[in-house]
Amino acid sequence: MSKTGRLAWSLWLAGACTPQALEPQAAPTSQQASAYVAAPTCGPAAIGPLHAVLPDDQVLGMMEIDVQALQRSPVFRDDAALLEAEAKEVLDGMKACGVPLAVVERVVVGFDPPGNDLVLGIQAKGVAQPKTLDCLGRVAQKATGKPAWTRTTAGCTTTLDIGGEAKGFAVGQDVLVVASRSLADAVERGTMPPFAADESAECEMHYGWQDDLRLDDEQKQRLRAWADAGAPEGDPATAAPIEPPPSVALTEVDDHLEIDGAVTIGGTQDRFLCFSLDPGLTEDRYLGALQIVPGNDRIVHHVLVFVDDDGSTADLPGPDGSYPCSGGGLQGDLIGAWAPGMLPTRTPEGVGMPVPAGARLVLNVHYHPTGAGDELDDATGLELDWLDERPAWAAQLALFGNGQGLLPGPNDDGGPQFVIPPGASDHTEAMLMTLPANIPEVRLWEIGAHMHYLGVDMIIGVRRHGSPGPEEECLLHATRYSFEWQRLYA
Template sequence: MFLSTRFVPAGVLCVLVFVGSAGCACEEESVDGPTWYQDVAPIVSEHCSGCHSPGNIAPFSLLTYDDAEAVAGWMAQQVEDGLMPPWGAQDTDECATAGPWQHDPRLTDAEIDTLVEWSANGMPEGDVEDAASVPSPPSTALDSVSATLAPDVSYEATGTTDELICFSLDPEVDSTVWINGFQVNPGNPEVVHHVLLFADPGGLSEAQVGAEGYYPCFGGVGLNSATLVGAWVPGSLPTEYPEDSGLAIEPGDRMVMQVHYHPTGGDHAPDLTTVDVRWVESEPQHYALMSLQGNASSELGGLQPGPGDEGEVEFRIPAEAQGHTETILAELGIGPNMDVRLWAVAPHMHLVGVDMKISVVRESPGPNENSQECLVHVPRWDFDWQRIYQYDLPTDELPRVEAGDTLELRCTYDNTLDNPGLVRALDEEGVSAPQDVYLGEGTLDEMCIGGFGAVVL
């Protein structure tokens, strides 16, 4: 059900080796402004190479001067427009979030200016003998792995059509454990666009698996009881839950790994992606969970009156509607006197969506708290670049939610041919014109749902 197609690089994950051509004995001509070896290479290394390197998901590499020089104008435009590195969450006039995000790959204004100036000046190469050091990539390995979960079969992604495939994994625990971290190991990074990991209470996903050893799962994993554990995208560091917290896994439970495959034509090696999971066997001090809220189809479920309603409140996006909003109110089911903090939030829509904002509306704001606090705003939604956003804050400074508070999900859609996402969906389904869109799990259905990482203090 969650996240999909050209996902975000969260940081540099490849060591760059910059090879210079043999120099001449003459004195180097001085260059005004930024150069590749002195200024640009470190930026590209830190923010771009997690995807733009051989064998990874991006269609071209940016490891060398020749690589970057060939696409310098495009690269400058992309970073200036805020399209690269891909990162949807933004502070806007409607939203000032509680604090910074973990693993935020966005460039600073100064770094953007450097790339733009370098491109405008003709991409000077600079002196390889005086090259600036490039950042060492952080380790992507999870510490203290408890188990590595692997599908029984590999999957071969072919053609050029994106696919979401689910694998049912058995953690093989004989007593309750509490997951507090995981990391995904893509088998074939050229086609693995992103991965979602779910807990499956009771192991119901095993019955979904076909003779091939997996099952297709575009809209969701097909289980109402599934709980989101987290997400991985190319370049991601290991997911770490808040300190001394964990998500319970019981004997008989399974896990579902939803892999988004993004083949680019031609032959690709089969993929066997695995997941390293870490758990503790003693109950942690804090209980962590990932709760999915939203996707209400009626007023009883929290759907609010909207512009597409015909008589009763309904989730309907009329054909040819632009700027259409659906708003859903939901509660986390928090008991009295519980101190619950949100450590992560994950907006989710399909291909008709264009903007999503999630807020908490407080019944009794505390000191220095607003009655309504924006948790995340993605003003330029892209189905292919969705992710889980995790706050980079101490646990006691995370956004607070208590009994009586409401989560407000506002989803905005464009059901016209001006929306490239809709054009893509229509093409995939063989439909020529926009049609009314309803809540559902198919390509031409929509969603308005959020994943909320919560920890009970």
């Protein structure tokens, strides 16, 4: 295929840096919604079915706070002390209910539609059945002099994706009295809203970011003043209207492709399975946008999308529609990636991802079992938006890291090693990737950092040799990297 002569890259770097205990984080919120931090603010939030914890309740939506990672932290007591200072009413209520933080495995927050009431559930070590924390509200009422949470109203937030739409919760005024201080603290620390691209002394940014979730100084000051005043409700008659959040789904979809079959994931071992999808192209085309749709988000850890240029993967799938990803090489480009929290891939104006005639699209799916029995995936797929004309630039997603271009470090033994020494409290790895001279002009339009659980800080920059622009330039500094914040920055 004759590709467009210029290349635009979406860059996603992976590596590992300083190991550090996880910092307690507030549950996701939105400056447009009221809040729904009515549970311990001690871990990353994830979407899952509420009926797994509260099977007798039908809910409109839910939030699950996973605190297992916090419990694994070697400095758990220090983290608990911080929570004690920032969310004391909630922790006191948990203790009164007989569920201290040390035994908590997960907390869920949802809505009971008949009364539209906020429902809290908890699963704890040594507790055979999940509990609804009825007494937590009574304890919070005693501390604040107000009912803790009774009625709730539907709201919205851009930080959660439930059922493919941007939905969320705005809880009643009395919940905000309990949560307002933690909410303001989280915003001031920069742990909320979830946005890892930062300016710093080491990284002076020359450009802004699209879809920047961060609050400016004036907004932070207003939030702090409101929290310090006891979270006054104000006059609802003069309240500004809450604008609906932007959709996280593609607005224009030309093709929807799904895996052909059903796979069962059980046991305790992760699996990497590939699926070959046929877009039915009879001529070369360019993608302007794509969205990866996980069929079962309880087990889909992440997904990569490759172009199989000659369609040779068509014969590889077995009876369940999958084949081991080690079972066939691919010569085509990586054009898409998904992990929880990532937005659809959209190319800039005049840029497209090339897919030749007769090509197939291969989904490389990492499945992570729940450990609680078999789970089925029969619906993971792709939504595609094709360009009508040949663009000026061809787009490609490049993954750099995992030892590529690894530079020597102070703890290496005999040569560059990607190894964190036992007991190290501060460790840095550096990599330098050199682009081949035969690559045409390249422009970068999207970038991200990925370090799994141990990395906490990453700086990504470019060194130019004879091209326009500064000789050295910082592109991204993820000063508060979190595994839960999987997104690219444009």
